[in-house]
Amino acid sequence: MKKKLNVVTALAVCAALSFTACGGSASASSSSAASSTPAVSEAASGDASAAIDDLYQQENQLFADHADAWNKLFGMMGKSESDSNGDYADFLAGTLEANKDSFTEEEIATLTADIESIRGIEAQIAALQSQVDTSSAADSTNAAQEASPFKNFSATDFDGNKVDDTLFSNNAVTVMNFWFTGCKPCVGELSKLNELNETLKAMGGEVVGVNTETFDGNESAIADAKKVLESQNAAYRNLSLNSDSEAGKYASGIMAFPTTILVDRNGNIVGEPLLGGIDIQENYDALMQQIQSVVDADNANQ
Incomplete structure (x- = not known):
């Protein structure tokens, strides 16, 4: 589940701190979390890694805003047959679907809305991570080329x-x-x-x-x-x-x-x-x- 394996731990810490530590600079609602403007503008300025961190903070804020429902869902993940190595939003949705009888209609509506926001965030993260990976690969290639022992052969x-x-x-x-x-x-x-x-x-x-x-x-x-x-x-x-x-x-x-x-x-x-x-x-x-x-x-x- 990528970095999301740390979410349960993060929520436990947040509970002790009354959720004040998870928001960081991104105190985002579900609607603002789905917006691509902040991520794109930061990527354009060459700060894709910072934009990725901001997006993860937005996800964490969603978990914190609806902690009771999310803690219940995280506690049931072992019961889900969803693939945790695949799409993260699909994994969350699959877990919810597999255990929907354990949730109220209000909880299901809240989690479903959050999951769709997370789907949008994950798409932004994937695009930004591609930029970071491409840049890192280019840096590695340039370093390897500069260090080639066959220059001036x-x-x-x-x-x-x-x-x-x-x-x-x-x-x-x-x-x-x-x-x-x-x-x-x-x-x-x-x-x-x-x-x-x-x-x-x-x-x-x-x-x-x-x-x-x-x-x-x-x-x-x-x-x-x-x-x-x-x-x-x-x-x-x-x-x-x-x-x-x-x-x-x-x-x-x-x-x-x-x-x-x-x-x-x-x-x-x-x-x-x-x-x-x-x-x-x-x-x-x-x-x-x-x-x-x-x-x-x-x-x-x-």
Whole structure:
């Protein structure tokens, strides 16, 4: 029931305080609680969270104004078969309907009117919460983008060619697979990664391997890694990172292998890392679903 699980407790506290503490700044009647003007104006001013708090206060005021009827209804909630995880107004209405024989006609009329006011309030809360969630998601995305370890990217492939951040800008999605030569699950998925690379070419993407033993152009480690790749018929690009680069530090922090991430055209990590080999069908399906979402987003932005 979202925050409403606290309502019974709140009413008990209010009873002790003669209901003077629940109104806050919103001493609203049923009719004013249903009005959308205060919520919209506060949202427009960028204070959606404060508007949500105000709306919850309006609901609490309804409970306080008709405390006897509401306390009776709250006490019967365990008897209702309504879904408390669904629409809150529907939940309250369902509880009332299931126990209507226990209420007078006046109580039913009062509670029904309050429930309809709550329905309007809940609609406003949902709209405002969507704004808050969208803003929070945007802030999180911006923070993640600013912190991406693949900005100003620089590396060398196993043939000695320099690679920069055009690696990402030229691809709708870049699948980066972190592995090391002595990791059996890592080696076990190499041929599957090569197949995935061929699939991604048609989608505007690419698979890139990062062997964490080959940092700083370690020639011996690169030679060993190339032998393993050849034995698995894996011909996609593999990179050696500089250990002191941001990308190198990111790779050094990986504790589980193999780990696979997706990077978009702007060098930003998208979604959560995939742990484990994609030769496991469940992992492959999950990765392909992520890849498709990144490609779709890229197409939408073109």
